[in-house]
Amino acid sequence: MTNTIERHKYDIVVIGAGGAGLRAAVEAREAGLSVAIVCKSLFGKAHTVMAEGGAAASMGNVNEKDNWMVHFRDTMRGGKFLNHYRMAELHAKEAPDRIWELEVWGALFDRTKEGKISQRNFGGHEYPRLAHVGDRTGLELIRTMQQRIVALQQKDGRETGDPEKNIKVFAEVTITEILKENGKVAGAYGYRRENGAEVLFEAPAVVIATGGVGKTFKITSNSWEGTGDGHALALKAGANLVDMEFLQFHPTGMVWPLSVKGILVTESVRGEGGILTNTLGERFMFKYIPDVFKDKYADNEAEADRWYIDQDNNRRPPELLPRDEVARAINSEVKAGRGTEHGGVFLDVSKRLSAEVIKKRLPSMWHQFYELAGVDITKEPMEVGPTCHYVMGGVEVDPDSAAAVGVDGLFAAGEVAGGMHGSNRLGGNSLTDLLVFGRRAGKGAAEYVKSHGENPVSEASIAKAAAKIALPFVSQGGENAYSLHQELQEVTHNLVGIIRTGVELQEAIEKIAELRKRSANISVTGDRQFNPGFHLVFDLDNMLLVAESTAKSALLREESRGGHTRDDFPGMNSTWRQVNHIASFDGEKVNIKAQPLPALPKELFDLFDVHELEKYMTPEEIAKGGSN
Amino acid sequence: MARTLKLRIWRGTDKDGGLQDVTVEANSGEVVLDIIHRVQATQMGDLAVRWNCKAGKCGSCSMEINGKPRLACMTQISAYPEDEVITITPLRAFPVIKDLVTDVSFNYKKALEVRAYEPPSDLAPGEARMQQVDVERSQEFRKCIECFLCQNTCHVIRDHEENKKSFAGPRFFIRLAELDMHPLDTLRNRKQSAQKEHGLGMCNITKCCTEVCPEHIRITDNAIIPMKERVVDVKYDPLRWLGSVIRKRDGIL
Ligand SMILES: Cc1cc2nc3c(=O)[nH]c(=O)nc-3n(C[C@H](O)[C@H](O)[C@H](O)COP(=O)(O)OP(=O)(O)OC[C@H]3O[C@@H](n4cnc5c(N)ncnc54)[C@H](O)[C@@H]3O)c2cc1C
Ligand code: SF4
Ligand code: SF4
Numbered sequence: 042m043t044n045t046i047e048r049h050k051y052d053i054v055v056i057g058a059g060g061a062g063l064r065a066a067v068e069a070r071e072a073g074l075s076v077a078i079v080c081k082s083l084f085g086k087a088h089t090v091m092a093e094g095g096a097a098a099s100m101g102n103v104n105e106k107d108n109w110m111v112h113f114r115d116t117m118r119g120g121k122f123l124n125h126y127r128m129a130e131l132h133a134k135e136a137p138d139r140i141w142e143l144e145v146w147g148a149l150f151d152r153t154k155e156g157k158i159s160q161r162n163f164g165g166h167e168y169p170r171l172a173h174v175g176d177r178t179g180l181e182l183i184r185t186m187q188q189r190i191v192a193l194q195q196k197d198g199r200e201t202g203d204p205e206k207n208i209k210v211f212a213e214v215t216i217t218e219i220l221k222e223n224g225k226v227a228g229a230y231g232y233r234r235e236n237g238a239e240v241l242f243e244a245p246a247v248v249i250a251t252g253g254v255g256k257t258f259k260i261t262s263n264s265w266e267g268t269g270d271g272h273a274l275a276l277k278a279g280a281n282l283v284d285m286e287f288l289q290f291h292p293t294g295m296v297w298p299l300s301v302k303g304i305l306v307t308e309s310v311r312g313e314g315g316i317l318t319n320t321l322g323e324r325f326m327f328k329y330i331p332d333v334f335k336d337k338y339a340d341n342e343a344e345a346d347r348w349y350i351d352q353d354n355n356r357r358p359p360e361l362l363p364r365d366e367v368a369r370a371i372n373s374e375v376k377a378g379r380g381t382e383h384g385g386v387f388l389d390v391s392k393r394l395s396a397e398v399i400k401k402r403l404p405s406m407w408h409q410f411y412e413l414a415g416v417d418i419t420k421e422p423m424e425v426g427p428t429c430h431y432v433m434g435g436v437e438v439d440p441d442s443a444a445a446v447g448v449d450g451l452f453a454a455g456e457v458a459g460g461m462h463g464s465n466r467l468g469g470n471s472l473t474d475l476l477v478f479g480r481r482a483g484k485g486a487a488e489y490v491k492s493h494g495e496n497p498v499s500e501a502s503i504a505k506a507a508a509k510i511a512l513p514f515v516s517q518g519g520e521n522a523y524s525l526h527q528e529l530q531e532v533t534h535n536l537v538g539i540i541r542t543g544v545e546l547q548e549a550i551e552k553i554a555e556l557r558k559r560s561a562n563i564s565v566t567g568d569r570q571f572n573p574g575f576h577l578v579f580d581l582d583n584m585l586l587v588a589e590s591t592a593k594s595a596l597l598r599e600e601s602r603g604g605h606t607r608d609d610f611p612g613m614n615s616t617w618r619q620v621n622h623i624a625s626f627d628g629e630k631v632n633i634k635a636q637p638l639p640a641l642p643k644e645l646f647d648l649f650d651v652h653e654l655e656k657y658m659t660p661e662e663i664a665k666g667g668s669n
Numbered sequence: 670m671a672r673t674l675k676l677r678i679w680r681g682t683d684k685d686g687g688l689q690d691v692t693v694e695a696n697s698g699e700v701v702l703d704i705i706h707r708v709q710a711t712q713m714g715d716l717a718v719r720w721n722c723k724a725g726k727c728g729s730c731s732m733e734i735n736g737k738p739r740l741a742c743m744t745q746i747s748a749y750p751e752d753e754v755i756t757i758t759p760l761r762a763f764p765v766i767k768d769l770v771t772d773v774s775f776n777y778k779k780a781l782e783v784r785a786y787e788p789p790s791d792l793a794p795g796e797a798r799m800q801q802v803d804v805e806r807s808q809e810f811r812k813c814i815e816c817f818l819c820q821n822t823c824h825v826i827r828d829h830e831e832n833k834k835s836f837a838g839p840r841f842f843i844r845l846a847e848l849d850m851h852p853l854d855t856l857r858n859r860k861q862s863a864q865k866e867h868g869l870g871m872c873n874i875t876k877c878c879t880e881v882c883p884e885h886i887r888i889t890d891n892a893i894i895p896m897k898e899r900v901v902d903v904k905y906d907p908l909r910w911l912g913s914v915i916r917k918r919d920g921i922l
């Protein structure tokens with residue numbers, strides 16, 4: 042097999058063509074290096090395309106009181122102070138430049154009256170902060186990046202005669218392994234989905250930008266691509282995953298009809314004034330405002346409604362609490378028997394906005410409900426419930442360079458990287474995360490390559506990687522990948538879901554181990570020609586590693602915080618806030634160790650009211666007043 | 670609620686293939702893509718199909734359903750009578766790779782041929798000021814999810830392989846129109862290049878592209894026709910032509 046494989050040589054391989062991967066590729070190319078972009082779907086279809094609501098950046102176009110410090114505070118609060126402060130700081134500081142840069146590259150955001158980029162409200166953001174294009178912001182972002190890459194290719198074409206000489210997209214190629222030589226990254230190996238043909242990329246630096254893990258769960262807003270490939274590739278290459286217990290269940294996914302269960306209903310519906318009610322007609326969110334947020338959220342309808350007109354003198358409606366709070370509230374309402382027959386609650390925007398405005402501001406939501414559920418959201422409420430949406434945990438990286446801790450030549454950015462969002466991500470913070478850290482990863486990788494040079498791949502490594510790809514065809518009459526995937530989804534949904542307990546997590550860990558054993562014996566029907574059954578074998582292996590990391594980290598964390606809720610440890614605990622869980626892989630199983638969370642330096646500590654910090658930190662931390 | 674559905678799915682590769690009969694259970698509210706997935710999980714583990722978002726946002730699941738170019742994830746089963754056999758075939762204008770998956774690289778080649786957006790050289794980040802009404806025209810075209818259904822349906826290439834060389838297709842006419850109407854793009858010859866380099870003249874305004882566009886972009890009325898009209902203007906009106914040269918030289922938008 043090894044003599045027929047397709048071989049390529051680049052300075053940098055970027056795995057993933059979502060916002061993070063494309064931004065990294067642009068940066069690396071602009072630094073003068075050659076870049077391969079590899080992705081599982083067609084170019085322009087990555088998950089990022091589905092992002093709806095917007096990209097958070099404190100440009101202050103709508104409320105000029107906004108600035109990076111306010112954004113930083115909101116991000117830390119949203120993450121319950123488990124965020125890596127440096128990532129949150131870089132993100133808040135650089136997000137506006139990254140949005141403006143998109144505009145220079147041709148993006149057309151919605152405008153304010155003064156002709157600036159318009160910004161909308163979103164959960165957890167103090168001021169209107171999300172740059173958007175109706176409710177198709179992700180499409181705008183990805184198309185702009187895609188067209189930027191085309192622009193770079195055209196430039197190369199004019200200069201060298203070959204537009205794809207120095208930056209090329211390898212679409213519908215799955216990477217199955219990151220190759221290392223002498224302890225450092227040397228390339229990546231994979232196969233073409235079209236025909237199973239194997240592809241080798243030799244490159245001294247690899248940027249992982251593979252997005253999320255949603256497909257590990259039964260109900261999710263993620264597409265088939267969200268199988269945690271990058272998380273698993275990184276683990277297998279010797280990198281660490283941080284905070285894998287934290288998963289965001291978005292409060293509003295569609296619950297009906299069954300076939301669309303989990304598909305996202307953008308938070309902009311609430312940002313634009315949508316309210317949540319139970320079957321008793323009660324606007325229940327007022328009952329669920331946690332103490333830490335009491336001074337920021339209205340506790341009565343009159344004030345909540347006034348906020349839409351006067352934001353300076355009223356507190357925000359509780360529908361706009363951070364996602365973890367809203368998801369848990371909906372979960373509780375449904376459990377208490379106040380949910381709809383399909384296990385959801387009502388979300389209604391028809392009473393606040395005219396049909397015309399709804400269709401203009403939420404066009405794809407209107408479309409989605411009308412076409413898929415037969416519901417006209419300008420007249421009737423939507424039925425919604427929580428859906429697995431985003432993984433806060435991910436590859437442990439150096440914030441400034443996006444270099445993966447522990448593996449030279451490996452970088453990670455976007456949803457696959459951990460730390461930035463702490464225990465819970467605010468809506469809109471992902472899209473700017475992709476741009477800020479995508480750019481930093483591209484830069485980090487370029488600098489690394491310039492100082493380290495080549496690192497050729499050995500034939501032995503290639504043969505090993507090739508053997509793994511051939512394996513599923515060798516065994517006959519074994520397990521079916523589709524059924525194993527379904528079983529895994531049942532386990533994660535039932536035992537590692539929104540509300541967790543120690544006993545169930547323990548059970549989950551055992552069941553996942555069993556599934557892993559069985560997965561060694563998968564066989565596939567058909568041949569290598571565009572064969573989804575064959576593709577799933579590799580995806581499944583990744584999901585199993587992700588599920589194991591999540592269940593094990595979750596078992597150890599004996600508190601409830603953000604996207605991790607333990608029924609047996611309901612409160613937030615300041616001592617636990619000082620702990621990150623680091624997952625690593627020893628070739629057989631995932632191991633978790635506790636690691637101290639980097640402490641807030643004084644200048645960032647001082648951005649907060651100390652009484653607020655007291656809700657999160659231990660008295661000793663408060664007394665210290667920051668780390669330097 | 671549940672019903673038994675009879676399908677004919679095209680299976681095969683670039684070499685050969687044909688329709689295969691399949692019987693499968695369907696639940697109410699399901700779309701064609703759900704059914705294909707059920708067939709895949711229970712009967713044909715290696716049935717090839719592209720999809721991503723399952724919500725009409727990514728443009729991956731394009732195929733022909735009873736001969737009509739459609740997104741499988743946005744096509745409700747309930748739209749077809751109980752006893753109807755639903756025939757599912759790959760896009761016809763592009764070469765088959767396997768089953769319902771076609772080689773759409775033609776479109777990416779064409780994308781590479783459309784000269785990129787060119788901002789004013791002195792545009793500093795954050796300084797752009799544009800009114801909503803001025804961006805809206807281009808925004809309509811930027812809604813495009815690149816499903817390529819319009820490309821697939823346009824008779825200029827659907828029935829004439831030989832035209833592919835010189836014809837960019839409706840997807841790229843809206844890209845050119847988008848740039849033409851973009852308040853900040855500095856290349857002033859988008860219409861002419863649509864005509865000269867991208868085959869706008871071969872379009873005879875049948876509007877089939879507009880009819881299949883799942884984003885309801887008014888490809889013909891809002892992009893093709895205005896460009897065609899103004900190409901004529903610009904071509905034959907020497908004063909306008911002179912004007913555009915002067916403005917370009919002066920760097921005035
Ligand atoms: C429905 C929805 C709406 C959202 N709305 C918002 C929003 O309004 N605002 C916001 O900030 N965030 C939003 N998010 C979150 C945000 O969209 C994602 O977190 C973000 O797009 C992830 O981008 P990424 O670049 O990290 O990866 P992705 O866009 O997920 O791209 C991953 C890429 O990696 C490739 N890949 C994966 N594995 C492999 C492999 N093994 N080999 C080769 N390639 C591989 C994939 O093909 C793909 O190209 C939303 C998410 C969803 C699901
Ligand atoms: S209107 Fe023009 S571009 Fe559209 S389908 Fe007809 S010929 Fe093709
Ligand atoms: S213009 Fe419409 S039909 Fe054509 S590719 Fe775009 S979304 Fe699809």
Ligand code: FES
Pocket residue numbers: 719720721722723724725726727728729730731740741742743
């Ligand atoms: S799967 Fe995305 S458009 Fe159908």
